[in-house]
Amino acid sequence: MTKKKITQHPLFLPLVCVLLVLAVNVIYDISQGNGIFNFFITTIENGVLQGRLITILNRGSEVAILAIGMTLVVSASAGTDISVGSVMSLCASFCCMLVAGYGVSAVSSPEEFSMPLIVGILGALLMGCLCGAFNGTLVAYLNIQPMVATLILWSAARAIGLLLCNNLIVYVRVPEYGIFGGYIGFLPTPILIAAVCILAVSLVLKKTAMGMYIQSVGINKKASRIAGLNSRRIIFICYLLCGLCAGIAGLVNSSRITSADSNNIGLNMELDAILAVALGGNSLGGGKFNLAGSIIGAYTIQAITTTMYNLGISSAVTPVFKAVVVIVIVAIQAPPVRIWFQKLRAQNHKEVARV
Amino acid sequence: MNPENTLKQRKEINGNTLLLLITIVLFVVLYAGGCIAYSGKGFTNLQTFLNILISNAGLICVACGMTCVMLTGGIDISVGSLVALDCMLLAYGMGNWGIGAPAMCLIVLVVGLVFGFVQGFCVGYLQIQPFIVTMAGMFFARGMTAVISTDQLSITAETSQTFYDWANFRIYLPFGGVANRQGKIIMPYFRIGVVVAILILILIFLVLRYTKFGRSLYAVGGSEQSAAMMGLDVKKTKLKAYVLSSFLCSIGGICYCLNTQSASVAQASGLEMDAIASSVIGGTLLTGGVGNVIGSFFGVLINGTISSIVQTNGKLASAWPNILTAALLCFFIVLQSIFAFLKEKKK
Numbered sequence A: 001m002t003k004k005k006i007t008q009h010p011l012f013l014p015l016v017c018v019l020l021v022l023a024v025n026v027i028y029d030i031s032q033g034n035g036i037f038n039f040f041i042t043t044i045e046n047g048v049l050q051g052r053l054i055t056i057l058n059r060g061s062e063v064a065i066l067a068i069g070m071t072l073v074v075s076a077s078a079g080t081d082i083s084v085g086s087v088m089s090l091c092a093s094f095c096c097m098l099v100a101g102y103g104v105s106a107v108s109s110p111e112e113f114s115m116p117l118i119v120g121i122l123g124a125l126l127m128g129c130l131c132g133a134f135n136g137t138l139v140a141y142l143n144i145q146p147m148v149a150t151l152i153l154w155s156a157a158r159a160i161g162l163l164l165c166n167n168l169i170v171y172v173r174v175p176e177y178g179i180f181g182g183y184i185g186f187l188p189t190p191i192l193i194a195a196v197c198i199l200a201v202s203l204v205l206k207k208t209a210m211g212m213y214i215q216s217v218g219i220n221k222k223a224s225r226i227a228g229l230n231s232r233r234i235i236f237i238c239y240l241l242c243g244l245c246a247g248i249a250g251l252v253n254s255s256r257i258t259s260a261d262s263n264n265i266g267l268n269m270e271l272d273a274i275l276a277v278a279l280g281g282n283s284l285g286g287g288k289f290n291l292a293g294s295i296i297g298a299y300t301i302q303a304i305t306t307t308m309y310n311l312g313i314s315s316a317v318t319p320v321f322k323a324v325v326v327i328v329i330v331a332i333q334a335p336p337v338r339i340w341f342q343k344l345r346a347q348n349h350k351e352v353a354r355v
Numbered sequence B: 001m002n003p004e005n006t007l008k009q010r011k012e013i014n015g016n017t018l019l020l021l022i023t024i025v026l027f028v029v030l031y032a033g034g035c036i037a038y039s040g041k042g043f044t045n046l047q048t049f050l051n052i053l054i055s056n057a058g059l060i061c062v063a064c065g066m067t068c069v070m071l072t073g074g075i076d077i078s079v080g081s082l083v084a085l086d087c088m089l090l091a092y093g094m095g096n097w098g099i100g101a102p103a104m105c106l107i108v109l110v111v112g113l114v115f116g117f118v119q120g121f122c123v124g125y126l127q128i129q130p131f132i133v134t135m136a137g138m139f140f141a142r143g144m145t146a147v148i149s150t151d152q153l154s155i156t157a158e159t160s161q162t163f164y165d166w167a168n169f170r171i172y173l174p175f176g177g178v179a180n181r182q183g184k185i186i187m188p189y190f191r192i193g194v195v196v197a198i199l200i201l202i203l204i205f206l207v208l209r210y211t212k213f214g215r216s217l218y219a220v221g222g223s224e225q226s227a228a229m230m231g232l233d234v235k236k237t238k239l240k241a242y243v244l245s246s247f248l249c250s251i252g253g254i255c256y257c258l259n260t261q262s263a264s265v266a267q268a269s270g271l272e273m274d275a276i277a278s279s280v281i282g283g284t285l286l287t288g289g290v291g292n293v294i295g296s297f298f299g300v301l302i303n304g305t306i307s308s309i310v311q312t313n314g315k316l317a318s319a320w321p322n323i324l325t326a327a328l329l330c331f332f333i334v335l336q337s338i339f340a341f342l343k344e345k346k347k
Helices: A002-008 A014-029 A052-059 A063-079 A085-099 A117-141 A146-164 A175-180 A189-207 A208-217 A222-227 A231-256 A271-278 A289-312 A318-333 A335-354 B003-037 B045-054 B058-071 B078-097 B101-124 B130-148 B161-168 B191-210 B212-222 B224-229 B234-262 B271-281 B295-311 B320-346
Strands: A043-045 A048-050 B170-172 B190-191
Touching: A002 A222, A002 A335, A002 B224, A014 A271, A014 A335, A014 B003, A052 A063, A052 A189, A052 A289, A063 A085, A063 A189, A063 A208, A063 A231, A063 A271, A063 B271, A085 A117, A085 A271, A085 B058, A117 B320, A146 A175, A146 B045, A146 B271, A146 B320, A175 A231, A175 B101, A189 A208, A189 A231, A189 A289, A208 A222, A208 A231, A208 B003, A208 B170, A222 A231, A231 B130, A271 A318, A271 B130, A289 A318, A289 B190, A318 A335, A318 B003, A318 B130, B003 B320, B045 B058, B045 B191, B045 B295, B058 B078, B058 B212, B058 B234, B058 B271, B058 B295, B078 B101, B078 B234, B078 B271, B101 B130, B101 B161, B101 B234, B161 B234, B190 B191, B191 B212, B212 B224, B212 B234, B224 B234, B224 B320, B271 B295, B271 B320
Parallel strands: none
Antiparallel strands: A043 A048, B170 B190
16 A cells, blocks of 8 residues: 555656656766766866756756746646747847847947846846736636637747847847856856745745635636635736746846847747646646646756757757657546546456455 | 527627628738738739738648637647648658659658547547647657758759649739739739649538538537537547648648748748637637638738738838737637627626
8 A cells, every 4th residue: 555655646756757867867877888976976166066967957947937837827727828938038038138228239338237237137027927917817807718828929929029139139248147047156046046936936835825725726716716716816816927937037048148049048948847847747737736846847857858968869859759758748647548547457456356 | 480589690690700700801901001001012913912822822721720620629739840840751751762742742641640640639539638739749740850850951853853843833814914024914823732722721611511520520619518418429520620630731731842842940930820810810719619711711811911011011020920910819819708708798
């Protein structure tokens, strides 16, 4: 019986995935003649932490931040927000436009921001909230299917970003802008930002009733309304938060390259975020959620991506593997497959009883 | 029959056709606006209209398939990537494997069928949300395109003479010629892709209206439970809808390739958005059960007119068609939701 309990733990699936990825890495290292623990070696070079584990944690920050918002959205509205990648790109473009003083002037005064950095940051976060509010209004107040509603911004946000940047890649030549994608002391900043986001959200969910409200709305919208919850507002807030998370992730991503590359920032990121939620053992049908699972899922995906680069697989091919993983995970969760598994188990029991 | 009943019926029909009517009026207004604003740049020529058809022949096929899926209440966002995969298969297959154009087209169609079958199985029999399935399909197809080749390939006469001839074959109209700068009169023409697209459009229109399969699509979209109670096989109908969508998408991919004569990983990105927008603008309800391919056809024309106007203007950024299409989609979705709200209030 104890064995069964382990498999039914909500964090079972994500942890198994992590172990699988680690195993692949270790086996690869051994086959290459490196040390067994090559993967885990973390050193301090040039005053900053280095190592493959750190790289995964660092690069996985954006997906982790997105996964927070996506988890809430999936839980409350039983749908996914597919606009997050595009919104990331738009927020990054907007921030760079503000900070670089509409593109070209950044070249003439490379030493200074044309606006204080804080204005750019607030602008990006505000833009994220605005996009989230747009999605939220469509979903919560106009009763449109979440994925179709977010499809609008999925297409438009990136295009608006391109329009803001005049089809150019806007460079910010002030070194301070790179701090969000760089290092504070010896720690990579993205890890810190992700940690702060995760802590803040989980504190809010633990200390207030918000987490319970979201789950109850996701399980039954009508019943929650009758019980006195403002279902629409709760769904709206979830989308708003998801937009905000996309804004933060966009900021981090653009800070890494100290520029706004509208065409490439957040590309295919929505798949990663949804995959993180699914990998975390959350049902994509809404209802109960597990934030810790999503976060572990996010880093697992980054580990998969990094491992693939490590194995020399082209970055254009990685979507194939991710798509297959998504389908397999979602298929396992599908009701007919579950019923089939249950029947199989029941049959086994019967046979055991007969023996 | 009492008069109250007939009145109610007429009103209901009006509600559904109103969206289609708005679409047609919008197209006429847009096109007339383009004609007035850019009459000096040749927008009034018949060829401009035919060019919209030529460059959107693939999209018409794709939108027909999309409409069929959306009638069942589902959605298929894998179409853009599937078109890219089709183009890449065609270009790479003819160029590097040395397979003839007809055989390669057949392979592409089979790939479409298999792709549609897997997606349809996941949606119909495993009851996974269509959006998740087709999104995975989208990334899968795009990734497979990259697996075949990450280069920009173009189809020339050396790649395949047959395909090149197909792509450059012109069908001239007997009227409406315009003199060019040298004083030579050039008759307006269209290409093979347009013929295929129009044939598909008529075929799907007939299928949806007069066959058992077509009617069961509407029934499943209207209410799955009622359809099941009526004795329809809901799962099978959904499976068929997705197979049809991917198959039409493959035909659309061939038409698309005939027009562009090239293939790359980034090709046809955003095509799914155009197809969905066309269907929605054409009056197909996202909840399923209501819609028509004729509406989708006009949706495609509106799409084409927008990008044609942006191109003719020449000064607008290339991002504008994307934004305008999204804005139109948003407008029509909100309109649909308002209609649904009013209908519920009446009850």
